[in-house]
Amino acid sequence: MRMELAATRAASVGYTVLIPARLASTRLPRKPLADINGVPMIVRVARRALESKAKAVVVAADHADIVTACRAHGVQALLTRDDHLSGSDRLAEACVLLGLDGREVVVNLQGDEPLISPALMDACAQLLIERDECVMSTAAHAIDEAAEFGNPNVVKVVTDANGRALYFSRALVPWWRDGYAGGVQQLSSPRPLRHIGLYAYHAAFLRRYPKLPVSPLEQLESLEQLRVLWHGERIAVHVSDERPGPGVDTPEDLERVRAIFAVSPSR
Numbered sequence: 001m002r003m004e005l006a007a008t009r010a011a012s013v014g015y016t017v018l019i020p021a022r023l024a025s026t027r028l029p030r031k032p033l034a035d036i037n038g039v040p041m042i043v044r045v046a047r048r049a050l051e052s053k054a055k056a057v058v059v060a061a062d063h064a065d066i067v068t069a070c071r072a073h074g075v076q077a078l079l080t081r082d083d084h085l086s087g088s089d090r091l092a093e094a095c096v097l098l099g100l101d102g103r104e105v106v107v108n109l110q111g112d113e114p115l116i117s118p119a120l121m122d123a124c125a126q127l128l129i130e131r132d133e134c135v136m137s138t139a140a141h142a143i144d145e146a147a148e149f150g151n152p153n154v155v156k157v158v159t160d161a162n163g164r165a166l167y168f169s170r171a172l173v174p175w176w177r178d179g180y181a182g183g184v185q186q187l188s189s190p191r192p193l194r195h196i197g198l199y200a201y202h203a204a205f206l207r208r209y210p211k212l213p214v215s216p217l218e219q220l221e222s223l224e225q226l227r228v229l230w231h232g233e234r235i236a237v238h239v240s241d242e243r244p245g246p247g248v249d250t251p252e253d254l255e256r257v258r259a260i261f262a263v264s265p266s267r
Contacts, residue, residue: 014055015105015125015200018094019045020087022111023063027250032066032111034254037261039073041248042066044114044261046075052118054107054125060094086224088199089210095203102204105129110197114257115245120198120238127238128200134164135205136228137236139198141243142191149187155195155223157237165235168195168223193237196244199225205233 021042025031032042039047042059049057059070059077062084070077078097084090091108100106105125109116120139128137140157143149149156152170160166167173174192201209215230217223228235248254 014053015107015129016098016100017049017052017054017057017107017109017121018091019049019057019059019109019111020090020094021059021061021066022087022090023061023066028248028254030065031248032061033069034248036114036254036258040069041114041254042111043070043073043075045109045111045116046070048114048116048118049107049109049121052121054121058094058098059111060090062090088206088224092207092210095207100203102202102207104203106201106203106206108199108201108206110247112248113197113244114248115260116198117240117242117244120196120240120242120244123238123240124198124200127236128202131234131236134234134236135202136225136233137200137238138165138225139196139238139240140193141196141240143187143194144191146187148194149192155197157193157195159193159237159239163237163239165225165229165237167229168221168225170221170223193239196240197247198244 021032034041036044060080061067062082067077080090080093124137156173157168158166215227218226
């Protein structure tokens with residue numbers, strides 16, 4: 001009976017993809033509008049989202065140039081304030097502007113992920129629909145290389161027995177005491193998990209999130225999802241068998257992604 005109820009809920013509850021977009025970027029100026037084989041990156045990201053099962057895809061921008069570029073390519077976009085401190089804050093405003101119901105599932109898709117899998121968005125949204133005890137869901141995949149595990153730019157996540165996040169960190173967690181004592185030369189089993197920056201929330205929690213006091217751990221690690229755990233809320237983690245495509249943070253990343261689209265223009 002519970003399985004039938006879950007199936008009914010999954011079939012009846014759609015979700016909305018919101019893509020926060022900020023024009024300013026230290027490492028890559030005007031990043032959302034960066035050209036990828038004739039199409040702005042933010043449009044490439046939205047098109048990937050439109051391949052998912054989402055019922056709506058909306059870009060939440062901080063600048064009119066982004067809104068104009070999106071609309072020129074048939075992508076729905078709205079203008080939000082330009083003083084938000086995080087993407088989550090921007091999406092909280094977007095939820096209000098769109099009048100989303102509190103139970104609506106919202107997927108936060110980063111605007112620099114033009115190769116993200118539509119199936120991963122579906123899985124993240126579906127997981128939140130199934131996990132009533134969680135206010136958020138996110139995704140991760142196993143780390144196979146010791147160098148990646150040791151990289152502080154690679155965010156790691158540790159989960160409990162029920163697949164809920166215990167902690168996110170830039171440090172090497174979990175620490176394999178006996179195996180890592182002489183340096184990270186091999187990885188433990190089960191493999192540590194790399195966090196994928198994709199989130200799903202209920203709109204009501206997303207609107208509440210900016211009102212939660214910033215946590216010391218969030219400031220220490222520079223990871224805003226730690227605010228959620230600090231205040232005692234739970235985050236479900238979908239572990240994917242596949243790695244997401246490369247994101248775009250630097251000019252070098254942009255050239256790498258351009259090369260991929262040059263080989264596969266239909267992406």
